[in-house]
Amino acid sequence: MELRDIEIFLALAEELHFGRTAERLHITASRVSHAIKKQERRIGAPLFERTSRTVRLTALGKQLRDDLLPARLQIQQALDRAVAEARGITGLLRVGYSTPWCADLVFHAAEIFRSRHAGCTVQIQEIQFDDPLGLLRRGELDVQVSEFPVHEPGITAGPVLLSEPRALMVPAGHPLAERGSVSLEDLADAPLIAPRGNFTQATLDAHLPTRTPSGRLIPRGPAYTFWSEAPALVAAGLGVSVVAARAAHYHDRPGIVFVPFHDGPTLDYGVLWPTAGPSPAVIAFINVLRERKEPRRPQQR
Structure with a gap:
C-alpha cells in the first residue's frame, strides 16, 4: 500500500x-x-x-x-522534527480553546510543545460563544480546539480529540432533575437556553436543534454571550441547557442538576486551523495535541 x-x-x-x-x-x-x-x-x-x-x-x-495510526504518527513526528530542525520553530503561536476541558488539553500540550521548541512562545486564550470562529477567520489565532462539527471554507477541521456524552443542565426543582436520565424528546418540555452568535447550520443542527427527533418543537429560552451566564440562567429557572457531561465537574453550583442523556450522539471537540499554509509551529502543535488527546477527567467529588 x-x-x-x-x-x-x-x-x-x-x-x-x-x-x-x-x-x-x-x-x-x-x-x-x-x-x-x-x-x-x-x-x-x-x-x-x-x-x-x-x-x-x-x-x-x-x-x-x-x-x-501509530506508524503514521511516528512518520509525522520524524518529518516535523526534520522541518523544525531545518526551518526553526520560533516566534509566537496563538492558540484558542472554547471549554475548560479543551483548556486542560491545550495547556498540557503547550507545556510539551515548549519543552521541544524553546524558541517559540505559546499564547493561549479563550474563545467566546458569540464568535466561535471569528478569531481564526481574522487571523488572530493560529489554531484552536473547540466544538465540532465545523465545515467552513478556509478552515481545516482536524481530528476529533475527545468525545463527550451529553447531559442536560436543569434547575434543581424541575421535574427532569429527579430523573436518572433524559431523552432528546425531553427537550420539548422546557425552554432551551443557548448561546447567541453566528453559527453555521451544521453547528445549529448538532447543538441547537429546533425540534426533537419525533418533530416536537423545542422552545427557546434566553440567550447568553459568556458561558458563566448559562448556569445562572438555569439556576434561576429560566430554562435548561445541553452540555457535555464533563461540565458537572467544572460548573456545578447550588440550584442546578446535571442529568445524563440516554440517547443522542456525543459532543465532539477537535482541532481547527486556517487552511491556507499552516506554519511549522502549527503543524508541530497539532501533532502534540494528537499525541496527548483525551485530558484526564477530574476526580468525582
Whole structure:
C-alpha cells in the first residue's frame, strides 16, 4: 500500500464521508473511492460498509486503522522534527480553546510543545460563544480546539480529540432533575437556553436543534454571550441547557442538576486551523495535541 493510499484510508476512517475526505486532501471523491477499492482488492475484504447515507468502518477496517495510526504518527513526528530542525520553530503561536476541558488539553500540550521548541512562545486564550470562529477567520489565532462539527471554507477541521456524552443542565426543582436520565424528546418540555452568535447550520443542527427527533418543537429560552451566564440562567429557572457531561465537574453550583442523556450522539471537540499554509509551529502543535488527546477527567467529588 502506497503512502498516499494510507493517508486516504486514514482520512476517510476519520471523516466517514467521501466528499469531506476529498476536500480535506484536495483530491476528487472519485480518487478517494478508487484508492479505497484498490486497497480492498489488495487486502481481499471490505474496509468500509457503504450505504447511500452512511459510511462505516468494518471490523477489519477498524483493526487496520488502529494498526496504522501509530506508524503514521511516528512518520509525522520524524518529518516535523526534520522541518523544525531545518526551518526553526520560533516566534509566537496563538492558540484558542472554547471549554475548560479543551483548556486542560491545550495547556498540557503547550507545556510539551515548549519543552521541544524553546524558541517559540505559546499564547493561549479563550474563545467566546458569540464568535466561535471569528478569531481564526481574522487571523488572530493560529489554531484552536473547540466544538465540532465545523465545515467552513478556509478552515481545516482536524481530528476529533475527545468525545463527550451529553447531559442536560436543569434547575434543581424541575421535574427532569429527579430523573436518572433524559431523552432528546425531553427537550420539548422546557425552554432551551443557548448561546447567541453566528453559527453555521451544521453547528445549529448538532447543538441547537429546533425540534426533537419525533418533530416536537423545542422552545427557546434566553440567550447568553459568556458561558458563566448559562448556569445562572438555569439556576434561576429560566430554562435548561445541553452540555457535555464533563461540565458537572467544572460548573456545578447550588440550584442546578446535571442529568445524563440516554440517547443522542456525543459532543465532539477537535482541532481547527486556517487552511491556507499552516506554519511549522502549527503543524508541530497539532501533532502534540494528537499525541496527548483525551485530558484526564477530574476526580468525582
